[in-house]
Structure formats: structure tokens, C-alpha cells
Amino acid sequence: MPIVEVQHLTKRYGGRPVVDGVSFTVEEGEVLGLLGHNGAGKTTTVECVAGLRAPDAGTVRVLGVDPAARRDVARRAVGVQLQESTLPDRLRVGEALRLFASFHPAPVDVAALLEALGLAEHRAQAYGDLSGGLKQRLSFALALVGAPRVAVLDELTTGLDPRARREVWQQVRAVVRTRGVAVLLVTHSMEEAERLCDRAAVLARGRVVALDTPAGLVERVAGEQSVRFTPSAALDPAVLRALPEVTDVTTDAPDGLVQVHGRGELVHAVVSVLAREGVVARGLRIERTTLDDAYLALTGSWWTAEQGVTEHEGVHREEVRR
Amino acid sequence: MSAQVELVRAEARLAAREPVATFWVVAFPSLLLAVFAVIPVFRERQDDLGGLSLLDLYLPINTTLALAFLGLHVLPGALAGYREKGVLRRLSTTPVGPVRVLLAQLAVSAVTGLAGTTLLLALGWGVFGVARPADPLPFLGVLVLCLLAMLGVGLALGALCATTKAAAVAGNVLFFPMMLLAGLYVPLALMPEVVQRVGELSPLGAGALAMQRAAAGEPVGWPPLLALAGWTVVALAVSVRRFRWE
Numbered sequence: 001m002p003i004v005e006v007q008h009l010t011k012r013y014g015g016r017p018v019v020d021g022v023s024f025t026v027e028e029g030e031v032l033g034l035l036g037h038n039g040a041g042k043t044t045t046v047e048c049v050a051g052l053r054a055p056d057a058g059t060v061r062v063l064g065v066d067p068a069a070r071r072d073v074a075r076r077a078v079g080v081q082l083q084e085s086t087l088p089d090r091l092r093v094g095e096a097l098r099l100f101a102s103f104h105p106a107p108v109d110v111a112a113l114l115e116a117l118g119l120a121e122h123r124a125q126a127y128g129d130l131s132g133g134l135k136q137r138l139s140f141a142l143a144l145v146g147a148p149r150v151a152v153l154d155e156l157t158t159g160l161d162p163r164a165r166r167e168v169w170q171q172v173r174a175v176v177r178t179r180g181v182a183v184l185l186v187t188h189s190m191e192e193a194e195r196l197c198d199r200a201a202v203l204a205r206g207r208v209v210a211l212d213t214p215a216g217l218v219e220r221v222a223g224e225q226s227v228r229f230t231p232s233a234a235l236d237p238a239v240l241r242a243l244p245e246v247t248d249v250t251t252d253a254p255d256g257l258v259q260v261h262g263r264g265e266l267v268h269a270v271v272s273v274l275a276r277e278g279v280v281a282r283g284l285r286i287e288r289t290t291l292d293d294a295y296l297a298l299t300g301s302w303w304t305a306e307q308g309v310t311e312h313e314g315v316h317r318e319e320v321r322r
Numbered sequence: 323m324s325a326q327v328e329l330v331r332a333e334a335r336l337a338a339r340e341p342v343a344t345f346w347v348v349a350f351p352s353l354l355l356a357v358f359a360v361i362p363v364f365r366e367r368q369d370d371l372g373g374l375s376l377l378d379l380y381l382p383i384n385t386t387l388a389l390a391f392l393g394l395h396v397l398p399g400a401l402a403g404y405r406e407k408g409v410l411r412r413l414s415t416t417p418v419g420p421v422r423v424l425l426a427q428l429a430v431s432a433v434t435g436l437a438g439t440t441l442l443l444a445l446g447w448g449v450f451g452v453a454r455p456a457d458p459l460p461f462l463g464v465l466v467l468c469l470l471a472m473l474g475v476g477l478a479l480g481a482l483c484a485t486t487k488a489a490a491v492a493g494n495v496l497f498f499p500m501m502l503l504a505g506l507y508v509p510l511a512l513m514p515e516v517v518q519r520v521g522e523l524s525p526l527g528a529g530a531l532a533m534q535r536a537a538a539g540e541p542v543g544w545p546p547l548l549a550l551a552g553w554t555v556v557a558l559a560v561s562v563r564r565f566r567w568e
Contacts, residue, residue, distance in 0.1 A: 050415055072417065080415035085408030090339040095332060102328035103418040146416065 001064070002027050003149055003182040004049055008058035010206075011044050018044050020206035021058065026150070031176055031183040033193040033214075035295055036203035042186045043083065045203070046152045049184060050080045062150060076104065079148030079181075081139045083155050089128025093119055093138055096127065097145055104146030117141050117171055133164030140168065144175060151175075154186040169195050190291040204299040217294045225288040227260045227270050229281035239277065245269040325418045329426035337430050343399070346391040348438040351384040352445050359450040371511065374538065378453045379509050381446040382533030385465060386504045386526040388438035393472030393525075394479065394493040394500070397431050401480025402489035411568045420567055428473055435469050453537060461536035467550040468529030474557030475525060481565040503527035522546060525553040 002025035011019040019041040026032045034042045047053045048060050051067030051074030060067055067074030087096055097114060101107035114120040117137050122130065130138065136156060143151050156172070157165040173196065176183055187193055193200045194214045201211040210217055224247075235258065237249040246262040246269070260270055267286055274281050337344060355377075358364045364376040371379060401424070404410050410420045446452035455461050479496075483489035501507070503517070504526035510518055521527030528546035535542050 052411075052415065071419075075415060075417040075419070078415070080412075082408070082411065082415065085412040087409060087412070088336050088404075088407075090336050091332065095335065099328050099332050100416060102325045103416045105417070142412075 003063060004032075004184060005061040006045070006049065006058070007060075009045060009048060009055050009060060010057035011041075011048060011053060012056050017206050019048070019055075022201075022203070022206070022208050023058075024201050024208065024211060026182040026184055028149075028182055029176055029180040030198045031172070031185055031196050033197035033200035034184065034186045034203060035188075035190075035193055035200050035299075037299060040203040040299070041206040042203055043154055046154055046184055046186055049150070050074060050078050050152050076146065077148055078150045078152055079143035079146055080152045081136075081143040081154060081156060082152075083158075086135075087127045087138075089126060091127050092123065093125050093127070093130070093134075094123030096138065097123075097141055100142045100145045106147055107145050108147045110145065113141055113145060116174070118167065131164075133160050133168070136160060136164075137168060137171070140171065144179075144181075147179070148181065150182045150184065152184045152186075155188065156185065157187075157189065157192060165192070172196055190295055194291050202295060202298045210298050214291050217298070218289050218291055220294065220298075224261060224263060225266050225286065226262075227267055227284065227286050228257060229284040230255065230257050231274070232280035232282055233278070235274075235277065235279050239273055240270065243269045243273060326422050326426065329418070329422055330429050333423075333426045333430040334433075337434060343396045344434060347388050347396060347434050348441060350391070351388040351438060352441050354387070355380065355384050355442060355446055355450065365451075371509070372538070374453065376509070377446075377450060378537065379505070379511075379534060381442065381452045382530045382537060383505050383509075384442055384446075385439050385533060386468065386530045387501065387506060388442060389435055389468055389472040389529070390497060390501055390504070390526055392431055392435045392438070392469075393474075393476040394497050395490070396434070397427070397473065397476025398479035398483060398489040398493055399486055400427055400431075401477070402483045403486045405480075405566065405568060406485050408568065414567050424477075428477070431473060431476065432469065435472070439465055439469075455537050455539055457539075460542055461533055464529060464532040464536055464542060464547070464550070467547065467554070468525070468533070471525045471529070471550045471553040471557065474554045474561065477561040478557040478564070481561045484566075500524060500526045504530040523549045525550065528553075 004026040006025070007023050009019055009022045010017055022041065022045055024032060034045060036042050044053065048055050049062060049067060051062075051071050054068035062074055063077050065073050067078065094114065097110050101110050111120075114123055117140065119134070119137060119141060122134055125134075127135070127138070140153065140156060143153065153172070157168050160168065169192065172183065175181060185192070185196060197214055199211060199213050200217060201208045202217065203209070210220060212220060237251055237258070240246050240249045240260055243262070245264045245266045246260055248261040250259045251257070252259070260266065271281065358377055358380050364380070367373050367375050404423070410423065413420045413423050447454045479489060479492055483492050503510070503521035503524040505513070505521070510521045510527060510531065513521070522531055522545060528549035532542045532546035532550070
């Protein structure tokens with residue numbers, strides 16, 4: 001049974017739907033990403049999961065109960081890290097964690113958590129003096145201190161430098177692995193989604209336009225890759241065209257540059273053929289669709305082409321059934 | 323340890339680390355009393371004050387001054403700050419909920435207010451020879467009522483003001499008239515009849531008047547007590563109706 005189950009969730013502000021029929025599930029030990037532009041409805045969705053807001057339509061279930069009706073259950077089961085929510089400046093790291101631990105019936109070991117998140121050496125530092133990275137890490141620690149079954153992380157690494165970001169990712173992965181927490185991760189960062197999420201839901205204008213693994217999202221948009229290289233010896237393009245992975249081969253006469261388009265295990269297939277033919281691929285470059293491209297294609301279609309809407313709704317329904 | 327106890331401890335630590343706020347409630351009213359006490363004219367008994375000295379009148383007024391700083395500045399600033407910074411929102415996602423944070427904040431504010439007024443009374447009665455009531459209970463009773471009214475006012479302001487900036491402005495705007503009506507600038511007994519009547523119904527004016535009567539051993543009378551109780555009830559009702567967690 002999924003730990004978090006959201007079905008046809010709709011939330012309106014002033015008559016305007018901000019979240020419009022969103023459905024997804026999160027299983028134990030799974031990280032589900034919510035991707036989307038500002039205003040796509042991500043934060044409102046997670047606030048409904050945390051029980052902070054009640055849906056206007058649709059259902060939200062956390063551990064089988066409605067979090068808005070049973071705030072007590074939601075508060076115990078869901079550890080929340082929210083945007084724009086802070087602590088008093090003069091509260092110290094260790095004090096904050098011990099304070100939040102006292103709120104929960106069965107908290108995790110505070111000293112071990114401080115250690116695990118690299119906060120132990122900062123325990124006497126005041127919140128107001130912490131760097132952005134340490135604040136985020138403390139916020140993450142506070143979300144976990146109650147040993148929740150679900151962690152809601154809203155823009156966990158926004159504003160962090162690349163190194164701090166990687167550290168936080170490692171910690172999230174470690175927590176998911178060791179505690180089996182179900183994580184709902186709101187993010188802008190495709191890199192974050194690729195590294196952390198088992199699946200990601202792409203939201204646009206309050207709707208899920210796609211829900212798949214990060215690789216699946218990429219595949220869905222393009223699935224097309226290309227390999228470019230300069231062969232060390234003459235190469236008959238027909239040999240490459242014969243490969244089932246290859247859709248097209250173009251050669252650029254003057255410098256002999258070969259460009260191979262295709263799908264699936266394209267690189268492996270091409271390189272194997274080249275090895276068999278005794279040809280070395282000089283300056284080999286592989287181009288493939290990234291999650292960034294997929295994200296832009298998936299969300300952009302909503303804004304630009306109205307005919308794209310029906311297509312993506314089809315995608316959405318298929319995902320909901322899955 | 324229970325969450326409520328931990329919250330009170332955390333609030334107490336934060337208050338101790340925020341010395342500016344504590345200074346105005348705990349230290350300043352006593353310092354001001356000490357300044358008055360060294361001015362000879364303040365110690366002279368005056369017939370038009372019913373045989374009391376100005377210092378006798380100012381001990382209750384300074385008491386209301388401590389409570390004014392508490393209810394108009396410290397408490398609303400802290401509450402608006404908690405809302406503005408998302409502290410209340412953060413806590414509303416944990417099993418304690420934000421109500422207990424307010425209780426902890428109120429408890430620490432009450433202790434701060436009691437610390438300030440206790441220091442003031444100890445100095446006034448013990449050091450500067452201010453006339454002490456034979457029975458201190460009515461005086462202390464009024465003091466507690468006045469403290470409750472100002473905690474209520476602080477909660478209400480914290481509920482009505484969305485930001486610390488708004489809370490600071492509201493506190494400053496209310497401070498002057500409320501202290502005027504308590505007699506800080508000119509003792510209420512020396513002011514026009516109309517001002518006296520209005521002052522008796524204001525939270526700090528009623529408090530100062532009732533404490534002055536209690537200190538002189540006179541009956542306090544119902545009007546100031548009802549005024550204090552009324553302000554407490556109204557302020558709490560406003561707080562409950564208008565409080566927003568975010």
C-alpha cells in the first residue's frame with residue numbers, strides 16, 4: 001500500500017484552480033519529485049499532503065487517513081521542511097533539535113542525527129549565524145527528528161552552492177535507505193531530480209503533465225540520441241544503417257564527420273560495429289536529451305500549443321492507472 | 323521532558339539572549355524611579371496630592387510603564403516576528419502545534435513583567451522609602467490584573483499586526499497616549515476632569531489609579547477593576563478571533 005496517495009486533488013484560490021486534479025502515490029522508501037515552474041501548484045500540493053490545507057476536491061491519504069481532517073496523525077507521520085519558514089535567530093542548533101525532538105512521542109537520537117547530518121560541530125551556533133547550507137541541513141534534520149514515515153522537502157537545496165547541495169543529496173539518500181522514509185521532494189533543479197528521485201511528476205498549471213522515472217521522462221520526450229565522430233578510416237554508412245538502433249546516418253563530406261541518430265543502446269551498437277570494422281572513432285561525442293530538455297518540452301507544451309494539452313492529458317491518465 | 327516545558331525553557335533562553343527587550347521591561351522603570359528618587363521635589367509630601375509625594379504616585383505609574391513596554395513592544399514584536407519568519411508555520415507541522423508556543427511566550431512574558439515590577443517595588447518600598455500599604459494584597463492583586471490586561475493587549479496587537487514593522491508602529495503609536503492616561507508625564511490627579519475620566523477606563527490609567535488607591539490604603543473601587551477585567555476580555559476575544567498562524 002502506498003504511504004501517500006493523492007487522487008484528483010484540486011485546490012482553488014479565489015476561484016482559480018491552483019492545483020487541478022493532481023494524482024500520484026509515494027511508496028515506502030521512494031523519493032517522488034514534484035517538478036514545475038513557479039506557480040505550477042507544487043507547494044500547494046505538498047501543503048495538502050502535510051495537512052496544512054484541505055483540498056477543495058479529490059482525496060489525500062497519508063497512511064490511509066485524511067491529513068487535513070486528522071491533523072494529529074499528519075503531524076506525527078509527516079516530517080516537513082517548508083520554504084520560508086525559519087527559527088528564532090538566537091536559538092542554537094542543538095537546542096532547536098532537542099526542542100523539536102521533545103514534540104514527538106518517539107524521536108530519533110538527536111546526537112546521532114546531528115552527527116549524521118554534519119551538524120555536530122555547529123550545535124552551539126545560533127540559527128541566525130548559520131550559512132544557507134547549514135540552515136537547510138538543520139531544517140532537514142528538524143523534519144526527520146520525529147522519525148516520520150513521510151518527509152516533505154520543499155526546495156531543499158535552493159540557494160546552496162554545488163558542494164553543499166551534493167552533501168545534502170547524499171544525506172537524503174542515506175536517510176531514505178536506512179529508514180525507508182517516503183519522500184516528497186519539491187524541486188526546480190533537474191539535476192536534483194535526476195540524482196534523488198525514483199520517479200518525478202511534472203506539474204504545469206496545476207496538472208500533472210507527466211509522471212515517470214527521470215530516465216522515462218527523458219525517453220518520453222525524445223528518446224532520440226545522436227553520436228558524432230570522425231572515423232579513422234573510410235566507413236560505409238550502410239553498415240551503420242543496418243543496425244536496428246540506428247534511424248539515420250549523415251556524413252559530412254569535407255572532414256568526414258559522421259553523425260548517427262537513433263534510439264536505445266545506440267552508443268554501444270555503434271562502437272561495437274566500429275570495433276569490428278577496425279575503425280577508431282575520433283572526437284566521439286554523444287548527444288542526448290537531458291531531463292532539462294524533457295522538462296521544458298513537457299511544461300512548455302502547455303503554454304505554447306493548446307493541441308498539446310489533450311496529448312498530455314492522455315499521458316497523465318495512463319500514469320494514474322499505473 | 324514534556325514539549326511545553328521545553329518550549330518555556332527555549333523561550334526563556336531566547337528572552338535572556340534578547341537583552342534589549344528585557345532592559346525596557348525589567349531595568350528601565352527601576353532606573354527611572356531611581357532618577358526620580360534623587361530629585362528632592364519628588365520626595366516632598368504635597369497637600370494637593372493628599373499628603374503623598376510625587377514619588378509615591380510614580381511607583382504605580384512606573385509599574386504600568388514596565389507593563390506598557392511588555393504589552394505594547396515586547397510581546398507583539400515577538401508574536402509578529404514568529405509569524406513573519408514562519409516560526410509558527412513551522413511549528414504547526416509538528417505534533418505540538420503552535421498554541422503551546424503562544425502559551426510559552428505568554429509565560430515567559432508574564433515572568434519578565436513580574437521580574438520588572440518586583441524589582442521596582444523592592445526598590446521603591448525597600449530603598450527609596452515610598453509609602454508602603456499596610457496590606458499589600460490589594461496592590462498586588464491590581465498589579466496582576468493589570469499584567470493580565472497588558473498580556474491580552476500584547477496578544478491582540480500580535481494578532482492584528484502582520485509584520486514586526488507594523489507591530490512596532492502600532493506599539494509606538496499607542497505608547498504615548500496610554501502612558502499619558504496613566505499619568506507618566508503629568509500625574510492624572512493634576513489633569514483636566516475629562517482626561518481623568520477617560521484615563522480611569524484605559525488599561526494603564528485604571529491600573530495606575532487602582533494601585534495608587536491601594537498603596538494609600540483607600541478602597542480601590544469597582545470601576546478600575548472592571549475596566550481592567552474588560553480590557554482583558556476584549557483583548558483576548560480580539561486575539562482569538564483575529565490571530566493568524568501565517
